[in-house]
Amino acid sequence: MSDNLKRKRPQDSSKISLTEDWEVQYWCKELGVSYQKLYAAVRKVGHSTAKVRQYIKDSK
Numbered sequence: 001m002s003d004n005l006k007r008k009r010p011q012d013s014s015k016i017s018l019t020e021d022w023e024v025q026y027w028c029k030e031l032g033v034s035y036q037k038l039y040a041a042v043r044k045v046g047h048s049t050a051k052v053r054q055y056i057k058d059s060k
Contacts, residue, residue, distance in 0.1 A: 015047045031056055 045051040
């Protein structure tokens with residue numbers, strides 16, 4: 001069985017990583033935000049998915 005090279009989801013979905021392009025694209029699509037908004041949210045509240053989601057929700 002071969003490894004799936006096209007990952008569809010981050011391995012640890014409780015944290016948002018900005019180091020891999022595919023993961024950034026995943027989170028932008030998942031959260032419905034641009035890279036700039038995602039980056040700003042992570043810088044403001046950290047890498048916790050729950051905190052980033054709440055920050056984005058409160059920013060709308």
